[in-house]
Every structure is written in C-alpha cells, then in structure tokens.
Amino acid sequence: MPFFDQAETFRKAWPAISGHVEDVFDRGKFSHGRKVSELEKAVAGYTGARHAIAVNSGTDALVLLLRAAGIAPGDEVVVPAFSFAASATSVALARARPVFADIEPESYALDAASAASVISERTRAVMPVHLFTQMADMDALRVLAADHGLLVVEDSAEAIGMRWNGVHAGLLGAGGVLSFFPTKTLGALGDAGMILTDDDEIARLAGILRHHGRMGKTIDHIAGISNLSGVSGTNSKMDDIQAAVLLAKLAGLDAQIERRARLAAAYTERLRDVPGVTRLPTIVERTSDTNPVFYVYVVEADRRDDLVRHLTDRGIGTEVYYPIPLHLQPCFSALGHSPGDFPHAERACERTVGLPFYPDLPESAVDMVCDAVREFYTGRTG
Structure with a gap:
C-alpha cells in the first residue's frame, strides 16, 4: 500500500484533463500561455485573492514572493524550526537570513511567543507555515508583526482550502503561496506553484521576476525598480500542461477535501x-474561525522508527515529517544552533509519521493500516 497514489483520481478526471490538454496542443503555446492565465483566474476566484501569479514550484513562489515584498540581503525572516526545508531555504535564496523559532506542539505551527523572542533590529518579516492540517495562529502572529513593524509572508504551500474568518490562507499579510506538487491537496503531474497576494505592487514585481524581468513581450529594466535593489529576474514560468491538469482537478477540489476529512475521521476512530x-x-481551537483541511494524516508515536520499519515490512508506505529540524540541518550550521534550542520542533522530528492518505484510499485500507499499527504495539490486530 503506497503512502500516496493518485492513479484513480486521474482516471476519473481524465476526460476533463484531456480536453484542457488538447486545447494546449491546439494553441501551440506550452509555457506561460493562455491555460496558465485561465488557471490564475480560477485560483484567484477560488481563494478570493486579488492576484494569483503562476510559477514553476512552491519553492520558487516563496523566493519570488519574498523578493517582491522587498526582502533584501541582510534582512532577517523568522521561520519555524519544524517545516519542509523550503520554508527556510527560500529565505536564503532571497539572500536574507532565516531566524528560527519553536512551534506550538499541538498544531506544529510557528509559536508567536517563541517568534517574539528572536526578533532583532534586522528582522523584516515573520513567516508562519500552515502545516499538515490547519493554519498557524494568525491573530497572534499578525499582532506580533504589527507591534514590530514586520511583514507577514505566509508559507501556505499545503493550505489550499484553509480559511481564517473566511479569508483564504496566504491572504492575511503581504502574500502567500500554494504548492501544486503531485502529493498536495490540489496536485499537478509535476512541479507547479502559485503566489497569492492582494497587493498590486507585489503582484506586479512577482510577475516581472518570474519571467527574466519581462512583463509580456517587453524587457523591464530590473535595475530601475528600487524595491528589488537591482536584482535580476529568473525563469520560473508555469507550463501549460500542468495548468491544464490543475484546471481540471480544481473543479473537484472541495469534494476531494471532504473525502480527506472522512478518511481522517476513520483513522482517528x-x-x-x-x-x-x-x-x-x-x-487547536482559535479565537477566530478557521477550518481544517487534511493534506496528510500525521500522528506521533513511541518508537517511531521501529514502527516505520514494521509497516514497511508489511508493504505499507509512510512518510517521516521531518527527520531533522531545520536549525540542525547542515546547511544552516553557520547559524550556530545546538540540540535543545527548540524542544517542541525536535520532539516532533523524533515522533511524527504520516500514514497512507489520499482521496482514493478505501476505508478497508485504513483498517489494514490501523491493524498493523495496533499489532506493532499490542501484538494483536483487533
């Protein structure tokens, strides 16, 4: 049983997908074309964003959003120590400095009090990551940012469908991002991403940066844009085949989210x-209204690594989130962190594991996984 499989999803969606793909071939524009524009409009409509800017990955979306928001060399951005590497490497790729803070143990999201403790005179932004199932505490983090004059840049790569008092994830600060990596709640056939923002100038600059400094057919002289400090653009255009796939799947997204909720409830029971x-x-119950969306189903477990081996031996795929916390990754060793600096993040890295989870997973497979987990801890399956 794989950790993730979307073969059946694609079989069901193929008539719609093939229609969009044939349209791409008929038009003969395979990158940054009409289908990409259609997807941008559709995602903007779904999320309520004023601007949705398609790029070639969630990671590039973060890098370009940071740059378009004015993050510059020497700036510091506060990020959680427990997240996918891109949350921090995107800051480094924007030529700024990631500064780590601990997480809330229940939500795995950036802890506002820990973030407050690492703010310095060089801090320019705080980056909450909406991880796994629910959004970070945006009330507390927005107050923190306002008190210190900081930008809020949301790593909402996993958060399509999540909302805070009706506002979609990624739209509670300067902007946010979506990842359309194949395993995501809305997944492409390969890499693809999106920047979300209500800020006209950030959207304009992000659009320039993703296309070698071009706006349409015209070269925009990046050195003349003061907000970018003379930094040139890059090639981060989305291809139209991925846009075609995503357009077709977007129509069924809410149904997929509901199916994920039912599977999560079955696991929990x-x-x-x-x-x-x-x-x-x-x-976590917040003072503001927020809705969970199950991107993955993650548990904490005693003897996590032994459990993973037990499940692997029975043909059951898993995913460890994340083996090493960001502050202890070799690429960030120059920041001088040691084990024990962020105990909640470190504990999560030692104990969390994702179980097989995707909309086509039958409940009989959930039974099989749970029986195998129970067998590991008790020696029996029922």
Missing part, C-alpha cells in the same frame, strides 16, 4: 485507543 500512538491530529 480506529487509532484513538492504540497504546503507543501518543498524539492524533489535534485541531
């Missing part, structure tokens, strides 16, 4: 009394 499974996905 079957695992709630298994000894050794010490934390199931916890939806």
Whole structure:
C-alpha cells in the first residue's frame, strides 16, 4: 500500500484533463500561455485573492514572493524550526537570513511567543507555515508583526482550502503561496506553484521576476525598480500542461477535501485507543474561525522508527515529517544552533509519521493500516 497514489483520481478526471490538454496542443503555446492565465483566474476566484501569479514550484513562489515584498540581503525572516526545508531555504535564496523559532506542539505551527523572542533590529518579516492540517495562529502572529513593524509572508504551500474568518490562507499579510506538487491537496503531474497576494505592487514585481524581468513581450529594466535593489529576474514560468491538469482537478477540489476529512475521521476512530500512538491530529481551537483541511494524516508515536520499519515490512508506505529540524540541518550550521534550542520542533522530528492518505484510499485500507499499527504495539490486530 503506497503512502500516496493518485492513479484513480486521474482516471476519473481524465476526460476533463484531456480536453484542457488538447486545447494546449491546439494553441501551440506550452509555457506561460493562455491555460496558465485561465488557471490564475480560477485560483484567484477560488481563494478570493486579488492576484494569483503562476510559477514553476512552491519553492520558487516563496523566493519570488519574498523578493517582491522587498526582502533584501541582510534582512532577517523568522521561520519555524519544524517545516519542509523550503520554508527556510527560500529565505536564503532571497539572500536574507532565516531566524528560527519553536512551534506550538499541538498544531506544529510557528509559536508567536517563541517568534517574539528572536526578533532583532534586522528582522523584516515573520513567516508562519500552515502545516499538515490547519493554519498557524494568525491573530497572534499578525499582532506580533504589527507591534514590530514586520511583514507577514505566509508559507501556505499545503493550505489550499484553509480559511481564517473566511479569508483564504496566504491572504492575511503581504502574500502567500500554494504548492501544486503531485502529493498536495490540489496536485499537478509535476512541479507547479502559485503566489497569492492582494497587493498590486507585489503582484506586479512577482510577475516581472518570474519571467527574466519581462512583463509580456517587453524587457523591464530590473535595475530601475528600487524595491528589488537591482536584482535580476529568473525563469520560473508555469507550463501549460500542468495548468491544464490543475484546471481540471480544481473543479473537484472541495469534494476531494471532504473525502480527506472522512478518511481522517476513520483513522482517528480506529487509532484513538492504540497504546503507543501518543498524539492524533489535534485541531487547536482559535479565537477566530478557521477550518481544517487534511493534506496528510500525521500522528506521533513511541518508537517511531521501529514502527516505520514494521509497516514497511508489511508493504505499507509512510512518510517521516521531518527527520531533522531545520536549525540542525547542515546547511544552516553557520547559524550556530545546538540540540535543545527548540524542544517542541525536535520532539516532533523524533515522533511524527504520516500514514497512507489520499482521496482514493478505501476505508478497508485504513483498517489494514490501523491493524498493523495496533499489532506493532499490542501484538494483536483487533
């Protein structure tokens, strides 16, 4: 049983997908063309964003958003120590400095109090990451940012469909991003990403940066744009085949989100009394209205690595989130962190594991996974 599989999803969606793909071939524009524009309009409509700017990956979306928001060499950006590497490497690629803070143990999101403790005179932005299932505490983080005159740049790569008081993830600050990596809630056939923002100038600059400094057919002289400090653009255009796939799948996104919620409930019901499974996905109650969207189903478990081997031996795929916290990654060793600096992030890295989770997963497969987990801890399956 794989950790992720979307073969059946594509079989069901293929008539719609093939129609969009044939349209791409008929027009003969395979990159940064009409289908990309259609997707941008559709995603803007779904999220309520004033601007949706398509790029070639979620990582590039973060890098270009940071640059378009004015993050410059020497600036510091506060990021959580528990996240995918791109949350921090995007800051470095924007030629700024990531500054790590700890997470809330229940939501795995950036902890506002920890973030406040690492703010310096060089801090320019705070980057919450909406991880796995729910959004970070945007009320607390926005107050923190306002008190210190900071930008809020959201790593909302996993958060399509999540909203805060009705506002879609990525639109509660300067901007946010979406990743359309194949495993994501809305996944392409390869890499693709999107910048979301309500800021006209950020959208304009991001559009320039993704296309070698071009706006349409015209070369825009990047050195003349003061907000970018003379930094040139790059090639981060989305290709129209990925846009065609995403347009077709977007129509069924809400149904896919509902199916994910049902599968998560099935897992929770079957695992709630298994000894050794010490934390199931916890939806933190916030003062503001927010909705969970299950991108993955992550639990904390005793003897996590042994459990993974046990499941692998039974043909069950898993994903460890994340083996090494960001502050202890070799690429950030120059920042001088040591084990123990961010205990909640480090504990999560030692104990979290994602179980097989995708809309086509039958509930009988959930039973199989949960029986195998129970067998590991108790020696029995029922």
